[in-house]
Amino acid sequence: MLAQYWPSLAGGVLIGLACAGYLLLNGRIAGISGIMGRVLAGRPFLPGAALLAGLVAGPGVWRVVAGVWPVVHVQAPWPVLVVAGFLVGFGTRMGSGCTSGHGVMGLARLSPRSLVAVCCFLGTGVLVASLFHLAGWR
Amino acid sequence: MMVLRSIAAFACGLVFSLGLILGGMLDPARVLAFLDLAGVWNPSLLFVLGGAVCVAFAGVRLARHLKRPVLDQAFALPVARQIDAPLVVGSCLFGLGWGMAGFCPGPAVASVGAGVWQGCVFTAAMLAGMLLFERVKPAR
Numbered sequence: 001m002l003a004q005y006w007p008s009l010a011g012g013v014l015i016g017l018a019c020a021g022y023l024l025l026n027g028r029i030a031g032i033s034g035i036m037g038r039v040l041a042g043r044p045f046l047p048g049a050a051l052l053a054g055l056v057a058g059p060g061v062w063r064v065v066a067g068v069w070p071v072v073h074v075q076a077p078w079p080v081l082v083v084a085g086f087l088v089g090f091g092t093r094m095g096s097g098c099t100s101g102h103g104v105m106g107l108a109r110l111s112p113r114s115l116v117a118v119c120c121f122l123g124t125g126v127l128v129a130s131l132f133h134l135a136g137w138r
Numbered sequence: 139m140m141v142l143r144s145i146a147a148f149a150c151g152l153v154f155s156l157g158l159i160l161g162g163m164l165d166p167a168r169v170l171a172f173l174d175l176a177g178v179w180n181p182s183l184l185f186v187l188g189g190a191v192c193v194a195f196a197g198v199r200l201a202r203h204l205k206r207p208v209l210d211q212a213f214a215l216p217v218a219r220q221i222d223a224p225l226v227v228g229s230c231l232f233g234l235g236w237g238m239a240g241f242c243p244g245p246a247v248a249s250v251g252a253g254v255w256q257g258c259v260f261t262a263a264m265l266a267g268m269l270l271f272e273r274v275k276p277a278r
Binding site for chain 2: 059062124
């Protein structure tokens with residue numbers, strides 16, 4: 001029964017390796033929203049932009065290796081995507097991190113700040129996703 | 139050195155992206171099935187996050203034994219310790235958007251590489267939100 005979760009665990013291990021590698025090699029936190037914010041603020045472009053380029057290159061490499069494009073099934077209509085994207089962009093910068101910076105690296109560093117952030121975004125995420133379902137919007 | 143650092147960063151981004159894909163986190167439907175407790179709950183993201191945190195934790199412990207990172211002069215790590223209103227309010231706003239669409243920043247950026255138009259729309263709006271924050275944030 002647990003066998004179906006092996007790919008998820010393996011995917012998590014890869015993400016962890018990428019974050020650990022960025023820390024050990026470049027001495028930085030692999031936080032996607034933080035890196036994007038620094039690039040947008042006009043602060044030194046590299047090496048953050050190179051990490052973002054690798055992120056964008058992933059699906060193409062997957063296509064070559066696995067033979068199929070990864071599944072990206074989006075249910076939300078575009079106005080919801082616009083509002084949600086805006087909230088995610090503003091919120092992650094205001095809260096100094098997202099699922100990678102707070103969720104992976106922050107928890108791995110045992111940061112109380114990140115634990116609070118994770119509780120906040122996981123809590124509201126669960127609340128909104130469940131309410132949207134109950135309201136029949138999705 | 140910046141060339142080496144950039145190559146390392148590209149490799150980390152690529153491995154990160156492949157991890158998102160393998161773990162199913164690139165798929166907003168899977169993410170929402172995890173966040174939505176009112177439907178058939180899909181716990182797979184717990185394994186993605188759990189696996190990632192455990193491996194990253196080992197990396198953090200290892201880094202404590204290094205005087206400096208392999209390719210740079212010094213570690214550049216967050217120093218803020220205070221649990222303040224921006225942390226809480228910002229994270230709650232982020233969760234609001236995450237629960238609406240099922241995208242967080244990493245998968246959103248990666249979905250652009252998969253050529254998914256919804257991912258491009260989401261990412262453009264996300265960039266707008268980040269830019270607005272740059273404009274209105276209090277000086278530190």
